[in-house]
Amino acid sequence: MTLNATFPDLRGRSVFITGGGAGIGAFLTDGFLAQGAKVSFVQRSDATAFCNEMEEKHGLRPHAQTCDISDIAALRSSLAAAADEHGPVTVLVNNAANDARHTAEEVTEDFWDQSQAINLKSYFFACQAVVAGMRAAGGGAVVNMSSISYMMGNAGYPAYTTANAGINGMTRSLAREFGPDKIRFNALAPGWVLTEKQIEQWVTPEALAAHIDRQCLKDTLKPQDIVDAVLFLSSASSRMMTGQLMAVDGGVVVTG
Structure with missing residues (x-):
């Protein structure tokens, strides 16, 4: 990964990422570690090899846990364990998804x-x-x-697009509710990011050319x-941004 910008306030922060060991999530973990953050993440599969790679690269080992995020009790337990490991989570990135x-x-x-x-x-x-840990942390x-x-x-995955519309509405409501506690909620909408999964499953020369x-x-x-945008939204550089949707898509859609 490339360190395009440094955000000093992220150094030492307790960061939790869902799906942080694969795909875009792995790049996010890498990006936060490069900023000196303490990263915890969950995913469904074992992440030992990835954690070894990150520790060798950054001198910081991410705290990985195996978790099915649809199991809310397990997700809560993983978040509590992350707080025990690194202190109260003050940056949360909800990244894991299934776009089947x-x-x-x-x-x-x-x-x-x-x-x-x-x-x-x-x-x-x-x-x-x-929320409680963030409130206590200021x-x-x-x-x-x-x-x-x-x-x-888009057609072809209506359950997924419905959820993503819901994420935007939820983000706005939570931003309003917890703004007095100085807790910021923003959404980030990527365009077609060429991860290995996308290249293997969906990318054809014709489809990519049409999208570009x-x-x-x-x-x-x-x-x-995407990493650069998430780091910005997580840092004090965006301290007065909340309840927003940021599209990082090369300009396919426009917001506002």
Whole structure:
């Protein structure tokens, strides 16, 4: 990863990232460690090899836990363990998601409930779990990863786009409720970021060319573009930003 900017106030901060050992989440963990933050993260699979790599690179070892974020009791337990390890969580990044493709007609109640549990419910209860610690610490920052997919009205994953629209509404309400406690809530909506998963499963030359044609900026999005935005939203550099949705998509959608 490239250190494009330094945010001194992130050094030593207790950061918690869902899905922080793979995909964009792994880049986020790398990015926060490069700032000197103390990072805890959860994911479904073992992350020992990744933690070894990060410790060798940064001299700081992330605190990794295995957790299914749709299990709210387990998620709360993981957040409590992170606070025990690194102190009260003052930066939360709700990053983990499942954007499995599906048609509206094939969705069952079980699939719908599981999709919302991963993509929306876990976000709310993670936010709820960190509020007391952030309040006691004098404030904090939450970044909820959304997606431009719902703003584009994309077909092919309606349960996912519904959850992402909900993330934006939830973020605004929590920003209003906890602003007096100096706890900031912002959402970040990436465009089509070329992670390994995206390249393996969805990227074709034709689809990529068509998407870039919709962008104002004619370049591909890289994970570093998302890392830089999350670091900014987590730091004091954005201290008067809350309840906002930041789109990092090369200019496909416009907000405001």
